[in-house]
Amino acid sequence: MIHPDLDCVAARTALSARLDGELDAALTDERVLRAHLAACGACRTHERELRALATAFAELRDEPALSDLWPSIERRARRAQRAPPLLLRVAAGLLGFLGLGGAVWFAQRGLAPRASERHLFERVSAPAPALETLFASLPEYRLLHLSTREDQR
Amino acid sequence: MDPDQELAAGLARRELGALHATYERHGERVQRLCLRLLGRSADAEDAAQEVFLRLFERAASFDGRARFSTWLHRLTVNLCLHRLEKERRRVGRSLPDADELVDPGAAPDAELGRTEARETLARLLARLSGEHRAILVLRELEGLSYAEIAATLELPVGTVMSRLARARGELVRLAGARPSDEACPIPHPIPEPT
């Protein structure tokens, strides 16, 4: 009789886990699994197939020939290093976008900024500062800049 | 200090030396994993390079909750699965051809010594979903334990176990699907749980 607590799906999950030496993870008692196998020819067949599969995988496990990727990685990393870090690039993009947004907003209103708004307008729609100027004040960028120059020497 | 912790700290400061040391320490494993997941040698090499460049850009986001090597393998698996998915959508087929999966960079001797079973398995593996392929590669080829796979893929151990069983069931099913539709070894294939 097939054990009522273990259907074929659970039995095959347990079989797969047992093959990996991880039957504990299946929370299935070895005796219950054996009882299921004794009663279920389909799962016995599945167990044989899983064993054959494991043997076939062992054949695939050899070490493939690998290339030295470091020269390309180094070249690409140096290029990335010269660019400001991602966060700063995003921040710069955002500032540029806000600047543009301010100009568009005022253009849509069709009004010259009122005197009381002028300071706001100037601050918001001023063109985004050049990257150099923006990042030069940040210590991280100065460090980067130094290391880049060192690399070039 | 754990050498990986040191590497992570150097990477967070975007030190090229730290990137080189990381490549020396983990490069082979990353490249092998890419090759096993993506199949084609050229794609795998490009993906492995991208893994290290991402690492250089994003090492600051490594929070130390997982081991550094686990985090790196997660980054690698995710990047490869993303590429597989993009490729699948681009060409409208599931995965690379089987002959593309077998490493063309292998030595001639190894080519000759390849058994029929090995080729068949490679072909079948290429037909699995990225999810099933990834978990089988991590278990069968990389030899990770369930706990390590769970940490790499950020899944509960129980899900690792059931996904592996389903992936193997799928492989067995594919292996049994003869063109003439005879001799299917499994009388009642397990339905994929929803």
Ligand SMILES: [Zn+2]
């Ligand atoms: Zn059964």
